Amino acid sequence: MSKHSRIYKERSPWPIWLWLFLLFLAATLALAFWAALGTRWGWTSMIVQFIGLLVLSQRTILTVEVTNEQLKVGSAHIDRKYLGTITALTAEQMRQLRGPLSDPAGYMALRFWLSRGVKVEINDPNDPTPYWLISSKKAQPLAAALQDKD
Numbered sequence: 001m002s003k004h005s006r007i008y009k010e011r012s013p014w015p016i017w018l019w020l021f022l023l024f025l026a027a028t029l030a031l032a033f034w035a036a037l038g039t040r041w042g043w044t045s046m047i048v049q050f051i052g053l054l055v056l057s058q059r060t061i062l063t064v065e066v067t068n069e070q071l072k073v074g075s076a077h078i079d080r081k082y083l084g085t086i087t088a089l090t091a092e093q094m095r096q097l098r099g100p101l102s103d104p105a106g107y108m109a110l111r112f113w114l115s116r117g118v119k120v121e122i123n124d125p126n127d128p129t130p131y132w133l134i135s136s137k138k139a140q141p142l143a144a145a146l147q148d149k150d
Contacts (some may be wrong), residue, residue, distance in 0.1 A: 008066040009147035012137055014057045015113050022053055062111050063133060066145045071120065073109045073134055080146070084121035088143035091115040097133055107132040118142050 026049035034042025065072040070079055089097065094117045098110060107129050110117075114135035121131045136142045 001114075006065060006067050008064075008142060008150065010064045010136060010138060010142060012062040012111055012114055012135065014060070018113055019053075019057075023050075026050060026053065030043075039083060060111070062109060062114075062135060064136065064142060065114070066142070071132075071146065073107075073132065076107065076109070078122065078124075078127075078132070082122055082124040083125070083146060084123040085119075086143050086146045087119045088139040089117050089119055090146075094133075094135075101128055102133075106130055109134045111135045118146070 026046060029049065030042050030046035035047040063072070063074060066080075068080075070077050071083065074120070087093075094115060097117075097119060102108070105128055110133065114137060116137075116139040117133060117135045118139050119131055119133055122129050134142070
């Protein structure tokens with residue numbers, strides 16, 4: 001295995017329920033345009049909204065990748081040698097760390113549609129960030145991949 005081999009990768013796109021809800025809102029707005037301005041404006045607004053939703057859905061996918069050398073979360077990355085304690089979080093623990101127990105200096109890679117996650121403490125004397133809080137569909141496998149030092 002090469003030095004930068006991928007150990008774990010997770011992508012978290014929008015869930016179906018979110019797509020359905022946003023498409024319902026777009027259809028409602030398109031219906032309002034249709035009623036006020038006619039068929040052309042109704043269809044135009046629906047197409048523009050759908051394209052906007054497609055772009056937004058692609059830009060908000062959370063990608064988490066663990067290699068032998070680094071943890072990459074979206075565009076952020078950190079060498080694994082600076083990782084401290086790694087904790088897979090339950091939904092309640094995640095809710096607490098996202099809200100009342102959050103540290104403003106922590107790095108948050110959150111997606112509201114994911115209830116679980118992983119807390120990664122940072123042990124870098126040059127980095128003021130105390131921890132990374134990462135939303136995850138599979139918190140246990142992510143934590144296990146981060147704890148694997150081989």
